[in-house]
Amino acid sequence: MSDGEELTLADEIVARARIHAREVIDESELAVDLGALEWDVSARARRRAGLCRWHADREVATIVLARRAYERYDWPDFAGIVRHELVHAWEFQQFGESGHGDRFRERAAALEAPRYCEAFARPRYVLRCLAADCDWRAKRHRASKPVKSPDQYRCGGCGGSYEVEHVASGRTWTTASGYGGAKSALGEEW
Known part of the structure; x- marks a missing residue:
């Protein structure tokens, strides 16, 4: 970052999420390869607070976090979303697939991550x-x-x-x- 450039809200979200991810991985047995993990922020998402995409061709997981959720939730709740998506990334990296089944539930519970993320927008x-x-x-x-x-x-x-x-x-x-x-x-x- 050069002089005069300002951090955006997306930069802040990704920075906080990366720091939290490193802390979670260091303090737990969740073997997520951070070198095979990308981060993104969606300014458009209205319902889903986060998601994890698997790019099997590159063997890379991308965690996408919703800006609106970051603005609406306090940090402990948003950090739970980050941990939830980290479990998906771990499943993708280890098994090539992910869901909300027993394996996910066990890992999420160990990280005190919600099994399902609540919608942050009012339904229509x-x-x-x-x-x-x-x-x-x-x-x-x-x-x-x-x-x-x-x-x-x-x-x-x-x-x-x-x-x-x-x-x-x-x-x-x-x-x-x-x-x-x-x-x-x-x-x-x-």
Whole structure:
């Protein structure tokens, strides 16, 4: 860095994440090859606080951290996201694949990393079971097929019917035509 250059927020995020990663690796049995680990920051991510991509052709993992999550969370919570993604990097480097299964859960627990990272953005839609004895809910950020045509899908808990709520307006629907009607009625507010 030459005189006159200023660090960006992305530079700060990567620097803090790299320092934390070195500390985690030094203090644990997580054998992540830092030479085969790249870092990036997404200014566009709105839901996912972090992700780890595997480039099998180069045998390199890239951890991408969301700027918005860094701005929203305090450091201990964001550091948990870094540890979560480090576990993915370790799995990719050791096994060529990664998920949130038993192996991941064990390593994440040892590092006090969350098994799943919570979304840091408010969902646009909430799917909610209509059965009185079922409390199943799902959040969606995009108008996916289950959002657009809820009558073609079933509750993830009991298999019953569900409704979709457009969170900003509170409008709900249970059919494809109900989705169309809500979208049309809201117009610019959609």
